[in-house]
Structures are given as structure tokens and as C-alpha cells.
Amino acid sequence: xxxxxxxxxxxxxxxxxxxxxxxxxxxxxxxxxxxxxxxxxxxxxxxxxxxxxxxxxxxxxxxxxxxxxxxxxxxxxxxxxxxxxxxxxxxxxxxxxxxxxxxxxxxxxxxxxxxxxxxxxxxxxxxxxxxxxxxxxxxxxxxxxxxxxxxxxxxxxxxxxxxxxxxxxxxxxxxxxxxxxxxxxxxxxxxxxxxxxxxxxxxxxxxxxxxxxxxxxxxxxxxxxxxxxxxxxxxxxxxxxxxxxxxxxxxxxxxxxxxxxxxxxxxxxxxxxxxxxxxxxxxxxxxxxxxxxxxxxxxxxxxxxxxxxxxxxxxxxxxxxxxxxxxxxxxxxxxxxxxxxxxxxxxxxxxxxxxxxxxxxxxxxxxxxxxxxxxxxxxxxxxxxxxxxxxxxxxxxxxxxxxxxxxxxxxxxxxxxxxxxxxxxxxxxxxxxxxxxxxxxxxxxxxxxxxxxxxxxxxxxxxxxxxxxxxxxxxxxxxxxxxxxxxxxxxxxxxxxxxxxxxxxxxxxxxxxxxxxxxxxxxxxxxxxxxxxxxxxxxxxxxxxxxxxxxxxxxxxxxxxxxxxxxxxxxxxxxxxxxxxxxxxxxxxxxxxxxxxxxxxxxxxxxxxxxxxxxxxxxxxxxxxxxxxxxxxxxxxxxxxxxxxxxxxxxxxxxxxxxxxxxxxxxxxxxxxxxxxxxxxxxxxxxxxxxxxxxxxxxxxxxxxxxxxxxxxxxxxxxxxxxxxxxxxxxxxxxxxxxxxxxxxxxxxxxx
Amino acid sequence: xxxxxxxxxxxxxxxxxxxxxxxxxxxxxxxxxxxxxxxxxxxxxxxxxxxxxxxxxxxxxxxxxxxxxxxxxxxxxxxx
Ligand SMILES: Nc1nc2c(ncn2[C@@H]2O[C@H](COP(=O)(O)OP(=O)(O)OP(=O)(O)O)[C@@H](O)[C@H]2O)c(=O)[nH]1
Ligand SMILES: [Mg+2]
Numbered sequence: 001x002x003x004x005x006x007x008x009x010x011x012x013x014x015x016x017x018x019x020x021x022x023x024x025x026x027x028x029x030x031x032x033x034x035x036x037x038x039x040x041x042x043x044x045x046x047x048x049x050x051x052x053x054x055x056x057x058x059x060x061x062x063x064x065x066x067x068x069x070x071x072x073x074x075x076x077x078x079x080x081x082x083x084x085x086x087x088x089x090x091x092x093x094x095x096x097x098x099x100x101x102x103x104x105x106x107x108x109x110x111x112x113x114x115x116x117x118x119x120x121x122x123x124x125x126x127x128x129x130x131x132x133x134x135x136x137x138x139x140x141x142x143x144x145x146x147x148x149x150x151x152x153x154x155x156x157x158x159x160x161x162x163x164x165x166x167x168x169x170x171x172x173x174x175x176x177x178x179x180x181x182x183x184x185x186x187x188x189x190x191x192x193x194x195x196x197x198x199x200x201x202x203x204x205x206x207x208x209x210x211x212x213x214x215x216x217x218x219x220x221x222x223x224x225x226x227x228x229x230x231x232x233x234x235x236x237x238x239x240x241x242x243x244x245x246x247x248x249x250x251x252x253x254x255x256x257x258x259x260x261x262x263x264x265x266x267x268x269x270x271x272x273x274x275x276x277x278x279x280x281x282x283x284x285x286x287x288x289x290x291x292x293x294x295x296x297x298x299x300x301x302x303x304x305x306x307x308x309x310x311x312x313x314x315x316x317x318x319x320x321x322x323x324x325x326x327x328x329x330x331x332x333x334x335x336x337x338x339x340x341x342x343x344x345x346x347x348x349x350x351x352x353x354x355x356x357x358x359x360x361x362x363x364x365x366x367x368x369x370x371x372x373x374x375x376x377x378x379x380x381x382x383x384x385x386x387x388x389x390x391x392x393x394x395x396x397x398x399x400x401x402x403x404x405x406x407x408x409x410x411x412x413x414x415x416x417x418x419x420x421x422x423x424x425x426x427x428x429x430x431x432x433x434x435x436x437x438x439x440x441x442x443x444x445x446x447x448x449x450x451x452x453x454x455x456x457x458x459x460x461x462x463x464x465x466x467x468x469x470x471x472x473x474x475x476x477x478x479x480x481x482x483x484x485x486x487x488x489x490x491x492x493x494x495x496x497x498x499x500x501x502x503x504x505x506x507x508x509x510x511x512x513x514x515x516x517x518x519x520x521x522x523x524x525x526x527x528x529x530x531x532x533x534x535x536x537x538x539x540x541x542x543x544x545x546x547x548x549x550x551x552x553x554x555x556x557x558x559x560x561x562x563x564x565x566x567x568x569x570x571x572x573x574x575x576x577x578x579x580x581x582x583x584x585x586x587x588x589x590x591x592x593x594x595x596x597x598x599x600x601x602x603x604x605x606x607x608x609x610x611x612x613x614x615x616x617x618x619x620x621x622x623x624x625x626x627x628x629x630x631x632x633x634x635x636x637x638x639x640x641x642x643x644x645x646x647x648x649x650x651x652x653x654x655x656x657x658x659x660x661x662x663x664x665x666x667x668x669x670x671x672x673x674x675x676x677x678x679x680x681x682x683x684x685x686x687x688x689x690x691x692x693x694x695x696x697x698x699x700x701x702x703x704x705x706x707x708x709x710x711x712x713x714x715x716x717x718x719x720x721x722x723x724x725x726x727x728x729x730x731x732x733x734x735x736x737x738x739x740x741x742x743x744x745x746x747x748x749x750x751x752x
Numbered sequence: 753x754x755x756x757x758x759x760x761x762x763x764x765x766x767x768x769x770x771x772x773x774x775x776x777x778x779x780x781x782x783x784x785x786x787x788x789x790x791x792x793x794x795x796x797x798x799x800x801x802x803x804x805x806x807x808x809x810x811x812x813x814x815x816x817x818x819x820x821x822x823x824x825x826x827x828x829x830x831x832x
Contacts, residue, residue: 069785069788074785112790262780263784265784290812296801407805511815
């Protein structure tokens, strides 16, 4: 038993556990001052998150866990919660306190998990969260009565309003400092299990002990009750294969004795709960439909619901186009100022080129797209926090079953529209392993936020700005929307094929709670948007920055830049004198001016020629010419080819790379233009423009379908525990992308 | 008030009408999961949205269901 002196020096850990969507992460944020993701649908948290309790003299780590309805884990996220709580992980001891978060407006069901956690033998604290709902829904919950009957501390909180947090903090400290007491076994729900079961549990426990596996009673219970359960599998994997026959025999004996496994467990637990809350909880009987019901009438309607979903997606994607224009212009203006400033202070040379062509034109070009990212995440946060996501999953279940998946797969896929990494992580909530694998493999096809910069750049440069419906709908916006949906559309046959040939099986059952609607919380939205913007900028500053430097170096070397730098210096000198020369009517001065103008023109021609020569003979240029035959069928020149290949680690790199290549390679007179203008003016050796509509479309389709994200591939590797699946994803997506881009190019070429 | 009419599978409960669950059968682990979610014998359910999947309301919680062949829930409709 830990003593008080030890406790003051060492770090203690407590864990938050509870049903999905009961506010564990909200409470965790309130306790630790962090911003773990919060959302109004089940399965937001899928891995454990650790934070340090603020405002306490002791050093206490709080662990936020995924939600689960019971300790009989069925999906990977539930297994995380169970493993952490029962100390199954090799490198991590079990927490010292289990804080069970219960939805106070749905006590009965929530105490089911509590009754299981209570049997783990850890000290527990019961937190009745969503206390504000109790008052609003006209329930009465007598927390003191429950506390007295249970003999554990009960705290009432409203996590999203930060109410009751201090009391919970105090209770945690007190519980850590008081001596550990175990509840009397008669107090547990387990005491109400049939006698035959207790005997079998005892037998199995002894058998395990004699095989050198001392196992807690709680685990023995789970072994006997859950068919093909979580612990049975892990014992089997650890080499104890006999456990299977032991359990089978025990279950057979139980059946003969008339004990129905696993039904007796739920019966006993709900019986225990009834005694516990008898008289302490009353619910007003309401027949009238709530406002949630009235909204649901439409949002979950078979056709109307689908239509509304399509409309919402349309508005989200269109607004990326509408709203982001203005802030982007602002950022572009700042970008121009910065490069102008550097050019005024630094003489021509490698450093100036690195700053202007590499950093500002490259990384700055990526940062330009922050407004789009912010708007996308604003919408995602609103949809997640108001409770719509679960409805969308409900509506989409019908479509998903037609390719062999279930509505459960919809949430991870929707999440992948923001970023595939959390999307792939979210597949942990899918119980069926086959469905999970298929979902995980198609998730990278969903159009993530990293593709937006590429689409926006290409669309604004090469799609005609035709407007319809009085300017409300534009062709550019529609093409952008089409690009964002193309991945999802291609995913349909891919999912069907995967499900048919690699992971055959019936569609899994669909069982999901739809939580009441609520007004999205401004804090939650702000945190989500801010977090993503920061991570986008950080990515631009780290991974993309490094790649851009490499690209710049490959573009800059090994050519001899002395001649170019000298010419640029002379040119700038000439331009300066020209600018300050008086506008005069005297014949001599006019002649002088004309001579200077001619000199400037000549120099300019020389500089431009030197620039394009240098870039053609740079390392990148040489490599680019090598790969040109591969990308020519797609309508790309070598510059696009290397830019696309460079963006395999991260999609945004293409913007940075094109920015650097064009900044280094275009003429001096076009330098101050935006990347968009430079691309529009780029010419092939034969004088045709480099980019046509067909080229732009083929680039976009390639990006829509290609697996250009090292982080995604690493996540697939981690989640599937094998290299096979990331390699598989990479190969199938890249092949699809190449074929898709080729078809697109051929189509638009023949059409235009 | 419960009439002594025959129990019917929950899918046949008309929209917006109530019933009481009288029996659940099917794969044991599926039934166990339903019970963990609070869908149990003796519970009053209201059908919010019929179909596949359907949306039911139990004690103020809305749960969507598509069980296929894995389990059956039988209810006796309540008559007002
Ligand atoms: N009314 C009310 N809503 C709350 C309260 N606490 C949290 N919420 C809301 O409940 C929803 C779920 O909150 P989360 O903190 O994400 O829940 P969670 O338990 O971590 O959920 P999972 O990670 O999915 O298991 C969010 O929309 C919160 O804003 C509360 O005390 N009262
Ligand atoms: Mg959470």
C-alpha cells in the first residue's frame, strides 16, 4: 500500500473511463487544461491521452480513454480502454484510481460499466457528468443516496461548463491519500451471479494459477463469459492454447447447470443497478417528441436526409472557394512585400536565392492556403459538435451496405476529409475486422485538407471563371467540388472489390447511439480550428521547409551562378538609374534614356536566358529530363513531373516545389508575379503553354487518387501491424492515380 | 397498457408508436451487446424512424439498429 510520503514525490496516475460521449475528454480538458478532441458522437477518442492534473500539489497524471459500453471489449478502441485500465500493457502499470464518468441523464445504462469497473479492485470515483441535463430534462437524481449505497465518492459535474471540476480535483487528491479499501464482495454485482458460475470461476482460477498465470477474478469472469473474448485471445497468443478447451468445458458444465452464458451477467448487473438507484432516480414520463426528434424527422429521413447531407457537403466545399479568396489576397500581398524587402537588402547570390526562391516562394506559397484549411475545419468542428455526424452515418448506412460496409465505416471516412491519419485511427471503432481493413484502405482516397491547396491553385489558374445563378455558383467552385468528391466516388468500386475478394463477408450489424443535438461550443470549435492551423503551419515550417530547401538546392546547383548574379546586379543598377532619371524634353537626355532602355532589355534577355539554362542543367533539371517520358502521357513537362514526385512525402510540397522552380526559372520581369500567373505564362520549347486545362485536370485527378502522404502510410503500418498494407495502399493508389490522370488528360485533350 | 396481442419483431412497430420489449434472441454476444446498450426485456421503446436501419428511442436515448440475421427483438405494441 503506498504511503503518503511516497505519494508526494512520485507521479500517480488516474484514468477516466465511461460510456462513449459522456464527456470524458471534456472533463480531461477541464482537469488538465489541455485540448483533447471533443465531439458529439460516439468514438471521438480512440487512443489514450495523458495529461497532468493542474492545480494540485501532488503530481497526478490523468489518462483519457476511449469510451466503451462494457469491459467486454469488442473493437480496438474499446480494447485500448480495457487494456489500460486492467494493467495489461507491458510498459504501463494500471492506474491507481478509476474515475468512472456517467451520463447523469441516463444513469441506469451508465452504471452497467460502473458495476464492471467496480469489480476490478481499484479505488473508484463516480462522476455524474452532464448534470445540467438532469435539471433541464426534469429528472431527479439523488447523488448522496447513491454515494451512500455504493460507498464510493460521487461527484456531480458539467464538464462543458467547467462546473464541479474543483470538487472532482479535491476528491481525486483525497482518494489518492486515503488508504486503499476494497469493496466487500457482497457489495458487488458479481455476488448476484449464479452459484454454478462462482464455482466454475474458482476452478478456472485455480487451473490458471497452476499453469503459472495468476489471474485476477475479474479476468477469469471475462474469460468465462465472453465468447472468443479479448483476454482469451491474448492468453492463447501467449502460448496457453489449452485455455480454449478449459473454457469450452466450463461453459458446457454451466449450460447443463442451467446458467445461460452470457445472459446471466446482464441480468445480474441490471438487478444490482435497480437496487442501487431504487428511489434515488426518477424520470418524468414524456411522450411528446423533443426538439431533437423533430429535427431528426428530416435529417434521418431516407431521401430528404441524403439530400440534406449532399447539400451540406456542397456548402462546405463551395465556401472553401467563396470565403477564402480575400484573406488569401492579403497573405499574397505580404509575401510580395517580404521578397521585395529581401531583394532590396541582399545582393544577388545563393543566400538571396535561398530566401526568395526557396523560403518565400516555396514555403510561403503553402502558408497561403491557411484560410481554406481554417474554413474546412470550422465546418467539420461544427458538424461534429452539434451531433450531426452520427445522423449522417445513420443515413449513409443504406449506401454503405451496398458495397458491403456499414454506417460505422462512415465516421472514419468523413474524418478523412480533414486528414487521413485521424481517419485511419478512427477505424478502431469498427468491430468487424474485415470492415475495418476495407475502411482503412479506402480512407486515404477521401479528399484530405492537404489536397485543397493543389486544387485551389490549379482551378483558379486554369478553369474559366464562369458564373451561374447570378454569381452564386461558379464553374470553378463546381470543379473544386468535383475534385473533392472524385476520391469518394472511386472509393465505392474499390471498397466493393476489396470486400468481395480480399475480405469477404456479410455486412456487419449496425448499432449506434445518436446523441441529442446541441449548440456547438465556440471553445471546442476554436480549439479544433486553431490546432489544425497551427499544425498546418508547423508542417509547412518543418517537413515542407526541409523538402523545399532540398528542391532549391537541386535546382540551384551545380550550375555556375556568377555570370547570372553579375548580370542581375547590373540590371538592377540600370533599373535604379532609369527610375530616378529626370523626365526631360532635352534631346540628349531622351537619347540617353532610350539607350538605357535598350541596355535593360538586352540584359533582361540575357538574365532570362541564363536562368532557364541554369535550371535545365541543374541536378533537378537533369533528373527531370530523365523522368519526362514517364509523365509525358499525362500531359506534364519535366517541371511538373519532378514537383509531383517530390510531393510523395506530403502533398503540399508540390506548391512549394513549383513555387521554387518557377521563381528560379522564370524571367526577371515576371518575378514579382504570383505562382498562378507564372504558371499561366510558362511555355514549352515549342511555344505552347505548359499548362492547359487538360494538364491541370490531370494533375488534380492524380492528386485526388494518389497515396502521397508518408504519415498516412506510417499510420496504416502501425494500425495493421504489417508492412503489407501500406505497400498495398501505395501501389493500388498510385496505379489508380496514373491511370486516372492519363484518362483525364486524353479526355480533355480530345475535347478541347 | 399492454394488450395481449402477439409479439412482433421490432421492425414492424409503426412509426412513432410505443411498445415493450418482451423477448430478444439471436447470437448470444449480439444480444449481450444490445443489453449493454440498454435494450432489454421490459424496456419501453418508441419507433422514431422505420426501415433498415431503424431508429428507436429507449428511455430518451436514440439508438439506430440494423441487426440483420444476428438477433431479433420482439415487442408488444402499447395501445393508448
Ligand atoms: N450538456 C452537456 N454536454 C456536455 C457535458 N460535458 C460534455 N458535453 C458534450 O458532450 C459531447 C461529448 O463530449 P466528449 O468529451 O467528446 O465525450 P467523450 O466521453 O470523450 O466521448 P468519446 O471520446 O467519443 O468516448 C460534446 O459535445 C461535449 O460538448 C456536460 O456536462 N453537459
Ligand atoms: Mg473522448
